[in-house]
Amino acid sequence: MANTLFDKIWDKHVVQTVEDGPTQLYIDRLYCHEVTTPQAFDTLRDKGIKVFRPDHIFAMPDHNTPSDQQEVINDPIGRKQVETLKKNCEEFGITHFTMGTKDNGIIHVVGPEKGLSLPGMTIVCGDSHTSTHGAVGALAMGIGTSEVAEVLASQTILQSKPKSMRINIEGELQPGVTAKDVALYIMAQMTTSGATGYVVEYAGSVIRNMSMEGRLTLSNLSIEMGSRAGIIAPDETTFAYLKGREYAPKGEAWDKAVEEWKKLKSDDNAVFDKEVTYNAADIAPRITYGTNPGAGIAIDGNIPTLESIPEAERAGFLSQLEYMQFNPGEKLEGHPVDYVFLGACTNGRIEDFRAFASIVKGKKKADNVVAWLVPGSWLVRKQIVEEGIDKILEEAGFELRLPSCSSCLAMNPDKVPAGKLSISTSNRNFVGRQGPGARTVLCSPLVAAASAITGVITDPRKL
Amino acid sequence: MKAKFNIIQSTCIPIEIDNCNTDLIIPARYLASTTRDPKFFGDAFMHDLRYDANDKPVADFVLNQPDFSEAPREGVHEIIIGGQNWGSGSSREHAAWAIAGYGVRVVISSSFADIHRNNLLNCFVLPVIVSKEFQTDLFATVKANPKAEVKVDVPNQTVTNLSTGKSEKFDINAYKKYCLMNALDDIDFLLENKDKIEAWEQKNA
Numbered sequence: 001m002a003n004t005l006f007d008k009i010w011d012k013h014v015v016q017t018v019e020d021g022p023t024q025l026y027i028d029r030l031y032c033h034e035v036t037t038p039q040a041f042d043t044l045r046d047k048g049i050k051v052f053r054p055d056h057i058f059a060m061p062d063h064n065t066p067s068d069q070q071e072v073i074n075d076p077i078g079r080k081q082v083e084t085l086k087k088n089c090e091e092f093g094i095t096h097f098t099m100g101t102k103d104n105g106i107i108h109v110v111g112p113e114k115g116l117s118l119p120g121m122t123i124v125c126g127d128s129h130t131s132t133h134g135a136v137g138a139l140a141m142g143i144g145t146s147e148v149a150e151v152l153a154s155q156t157i158l159q160s161k162p163k164s165m166r167i168n169i170e171g172e173l174q175p176g177v178t179a180k181d182v183a184l185y186i187m188a189q190m191t192t193s194g195a196t197g198y199v200v201e202y203a204g205s206v207i208r209n210m211s212m213e214g215r216l217t218l219s220n221l222s223i224e225m226g227s228r229a230g231i232i233a234p235d236e237t238t239f240a241y242l243k244g245r246e247y248a249p250k251g252e253a254w255d256k257a258v259e260e261w262k263k264l265k266s267d268d269n270a271v272f273d274k275e276v277t278y279n280a281a282d283i284a285p286r287i288t289y290g291t292n293p294g295a296g297i298a299i300d301g302n303i304p305t306l307e308s309i310p311e312a313e314r315a316g317f318l319s320q321l322e323y324m325q326f327n328p329g330e331k332l333e334g335h336p337v338d339y340v341f342l343g344a345c346t347n348g349r350i351e352d353f354r355a356f357a358s359i360v361k362g363k364k365k366a367d368n369v370v371a372w373l374v375p376g377s378w379l380v381r382k383q384i385v386e387e388g389i390d391k392i393l394e395e396a397g398f399e400l401r402l403p404s405c406s407s408c409l410a411m412n413p414d415k416v417p418a419g420k421l422s423i424s425t426s427n428r429n430f431v432g433r434q435g436p437g438a439r440t441v442l443c444s445p446l447v448a449a450a451s452a453i454t455g456v457i458t459d460p461r462k463l
Numbered sequence: 464m465k466a467k468f469n470i471i472q473s474t475c476i477p478i479e480i481d482n483c484n485t486d487l488i489i490p491a492r493y494l495a496s497t498t499r500d501p502k503f504f505g506d507a508f509m510h511d512l513r514y515d516a517n518d519k520p521v522a523d524f525v526l527n528q529p530d531f532s533e534a535p536r537e538g539v540h541e542i543i544i545g546g547q548n549w550g551s552g553s554s555r556e557h558a559a560w561a562i563a564g565y566g567v568r569v570v571i572s573s574s575f576a577d578i579h580r581n582n583l584l585n586c587f588v589l590p591v592i593v594s595k596e597f598q599t600d601l602f603a604t605v606k607a608n609p610k611a612e613v614k615v616d617v618p619n620q621t622v623t624n625l626s627t628g629k630s631e632k633f634d635i636n637a638y639k640k641y642c643l644m645n646a647l648d649d650i651d652f653l654l655e656n657k658d659k660i661e662a663w664e665q666k667n668a
């Protein structure tokens with residue numbers, strides 16, 4: 001029988017299927033961060049059990065980490081959470097990448113760049129953006145805290161098998177259009193629940209030509225259309241990215257692994273439960289106007305008019321615009337911006353900083369804009385400095401901050417004040433996501449950079 | 464906290480918000496906690512819609528309306544009727560803890576985000592998926608009569624709008640049903656299956 005890539009990884013990891021119930025799935029990697037794990041470790045203590053396979057598990061704090069200094073977390077509750085993770089890791093024998101050290105960063109940036117996330121693996125983490133790791137050809141899913149406890153205790157979870165969907169993007173992306181724009185475009189087409197119940201595989205010429213960083217951005221955003229995971233078949237781009245990474249196999253083991261990884265693709269005649277194809281030529285730089293990531297438009301487009309919205313959805317549409325202080329039919333290009341955020345597990349990688357720098361080089365940051373430029377990991381930060389990107393940013397009036405989730409969610413000091421408009425490369429424009437009352441417009445690093453220079457929402461193609 | 468499921472008959476809380484994400488169900492600042500206290504999370508349930516910036520109750524939000532403000536107890540407000548795509552966004556199980564901590568035992572919607580649905584089940588809150596028509600009908604019923612009751616029969620997998628008599632079957636796999644009806648955790652099941660896990664590891668070493 002012809003199988004999808006998802007089938008192949010799933011089938012290999014089946015420990016057993018419970019009669020008329022879920023499948024017990026073996027997990028190759030569990031990642032832990034400070035927010036969704038304390039109660040899971042407590043469950044183990046309650047039951048008096050140990051972690052079953054500590055060598056399969058890696059932990060690091062990222063959500064509470066401040067981006068201005070990392071000696072101390074001033075908020076006592078956040079500090080306790082970060083300390084609790086460290087203590088739990090010591091007690092249960094789990095590798096922990098301590099805040100402020102060279103190994104630390106956002107899990108979804110660190111996992112792939114350290115070669116911890118590898119093709120064919122099953123990967124879970126108590127975090128919805130675990131979908132990111134699917135870009136290396138792994139089945140990577142976000143889980144809840146009870147399930148984290150299950151994996152700690154047994155290295156397995158119980159899951160019902162999702163359906164499969166393939167999204168093809170064919171053609172060639174136009175200049176100024178990035179992986180982020182592709183994702184925002186797909187979401188607007190599919191809505192934020194369009195892929196609920198599915199595992200998505202991304203395919204087509206755009207994906208084949210996409211860099212590893214771009215693929216990680218795309219897979220990262222899979223969850224924003226409800227998808228359980230977003231997989232991309234590993235190829236030479238994947239292998240070149242992973243080769244030599246700290247935890248990737250070395251020498252003969254590497255060659256053997258690559259031989260196996262080359263088999264990780266959907267069979268030619270594999271049938272998906274759903275298949276859609278989009279044309280790259282239709283995709284422009286994108287921005288969002290509402291309070292879910294699917295509420296987006298081309299940067300030079302207009303917010304939909306009220307008449308164009310189905311009647312049943314109008315109340316919801318209007319309440320989103322009321323929060324955002326925008327009007328139906330309004331053009332957002334040229335709209336003043338207060339904050340600019342480059343970073344998060346969506347766009348906190350080296351390529352994102354290169355893209356941002358390519359726009360701001362030789363120009364000056366607008367005075368009315370507060371900009372947070374936050375690398376996704378210490379490794380990314382090191383690379384930024386090695387490539388001299390920090391100098392370009394500095395000359396343009398920007399400051400490079402320390403690795404953290406930062407302004408992606410309001411759990412650390414980088415909060416956008418109420419009412420302020422933030423143009424952000426993160427993944428969620430929810431009500432209050434960047435701080436109570438904060439208004440978020442999602443975009444690519446290029447749009448963020450162009451807007452940071454002009455102080456208004458700006459199409460990078462026109463700068 | 465874990466009560467066995469059988470038949471739940473109760474009045475409902477209508478939360479008519481589509482795409483109600485887990486950031487709304489519990490705001491990020493409550494995530495920094497390391498506690499498991501149900502009251503802590505129950506108090507934070509929908510906090511930023513329930514209370515304004517000065518911590519004053521927002522009068523027109525459903526949980527503050529006299530008809531729906533009474534805290535859940537047996538037969539009263541044990542059921543939430545939610546908008547479609549309930550629980551999208553962040554995987555935070557804190558959202559399920561908030562719902563459970565508030566005292567709710569069943570959430571009815573036409574669709575749930577996958578991770579949140581699993582989280583609810585793991586927290587002994589039953590997510591019930593109904594048709595769009597049934598959901599629209601339920602909202603109308605409860606708006607017309609806040610005392611209207613809904614019956615969720617877990618053994619027979621049916622949900623009934625007792626005002627209209629309309630009833631639907633809902634899906635739940637036999638394993639999970641057994642767990643809910645007997646108040647059993649997945650983790651206990653997994654721990655009983657260590658031999659199978661080790662066998663898998665040996666085969667794939």
Ligand code: SF4
Binds near residue numbers: 106404
């Ligand atoms: S950067 Fe944002 S989305 Fe990514 S893990 Fe951190 S908080 Fe979550």
